[in-house]
Amino acid sequence: MASPMRIRAAAKDGVTEVRVLMAHVMETGQRKDSSGALIPAHFITELSARHNDKLVLSAQFGPSVSTNPYLAFKFNGGAKGDKLAVTWVDNKGDTRSDEVQIA
Amino acid sequence: MNHQRRGALKTGSGLGVFSLLLAAGMIKPEMAQAAWNKTAFEAKTLDAALAAVDAGKPVESADVVITAPDIAENGAVVPVGVLSNIPKTEYIAIMIEKNPNMLAASFTLPEGTLADVQTRVKMGQTSDVYAVVKADGKFYMSKKEIKVTLGGCGG
Known part of the structure; x- marks a missing residue:
């Protein structure tokens, strides 16, 4: 089971800014041990x-995204207390979902 | 297998042979997922990557802004942000010309989501970084060179 994501979501002036830090090795398949x-x-x-x-938001990542990927985006709307959930799937089929309340 | 690979790498016939070997079974079937655009993420050239996301020949636009350092000390973690000032932006892709696989990430923005995303990418060497944006059915792009002093793909 993968480690939890750290998600921050803050609503300000009608726009919610979301920042997500995922815990993932993001191994490219090009490195050697x-x-x-x-x-x-x-x-x-x-x-x-x-x-x-x-x-x-939906996103697709390739192996060029850094280890422990960081992602920030904004959307219109969102109020304090609303739910914000982020889900990812990796190439081995592992998945992880986390949910926070918008602050 | 290993022996052949070494030979192949040494002769320097380079990417062509390498990708053949990749095709010959080093990429596992479970990597192919329904929605994931495998063709685009495996594209080795800008044109191929653009074709795989149906972008054709995007128009260079000053309204697509790449926020990134001019010089990245650590290629393993290069912060890249893309901001599009074009109305109805619905798709953003980040491509790194000199990485083994050009496309780093793509974002699909439903209505109401701002065209302003930031992430962090790996860069093997100094390269042009392209932001490709789809807005109202048309593709736009901009590019920025990021110098890398320490590559992010070494072991």
Whole structure:
């Protein structure tokens, strides 16, 4: 099971700013370990964010996204106390969802 | 397998052979997921990546702004932000020309989501970074060179 994401969502002047920090190795599949064997690729491929069950962002990642990916985006609307949920899926089929209340 | 690969890398015939080997089974089937745009993420050239996201030949636009450092000390973590001032922006892609796979990330923005995203990417070497934006059915782009002093793909 993957580690939880850290999500901050803050509403200000009718716009909600969301910042997400995911815990993931984001292995590219190009690196080698000390014995010269390739380390298999392992990275987040898809991510979606929902505000009260309404989709506000969907993203696709490749292996070029940094280890422990960071993502920030903004959407119109959102009020204090609303739910914001982020879900990702990686290339091995692991998935993780976390939910916060908008501050 | 390993032996051949070494040979292939050494002859320097480079990417062509390498990608053949990739096609020959080093990419596992579970990587292929329904919605994930595999073709785009495996594209090795700008044109191929653009074609894979149906962008064709995007128009260069000053309304697409890339926020990133001019010089990144650590190529493993390069903050890149894309802001589009074009109305009805619905899609943003970040492409890094000299990475083994050009497309780094793509974002689909439903109505109500602002065209302003930030993330962090790895860069193997100094390269142009492209932001490709789709707004109202048309594609726009802008580019910015980011110098990397320490590559982010080494072991």
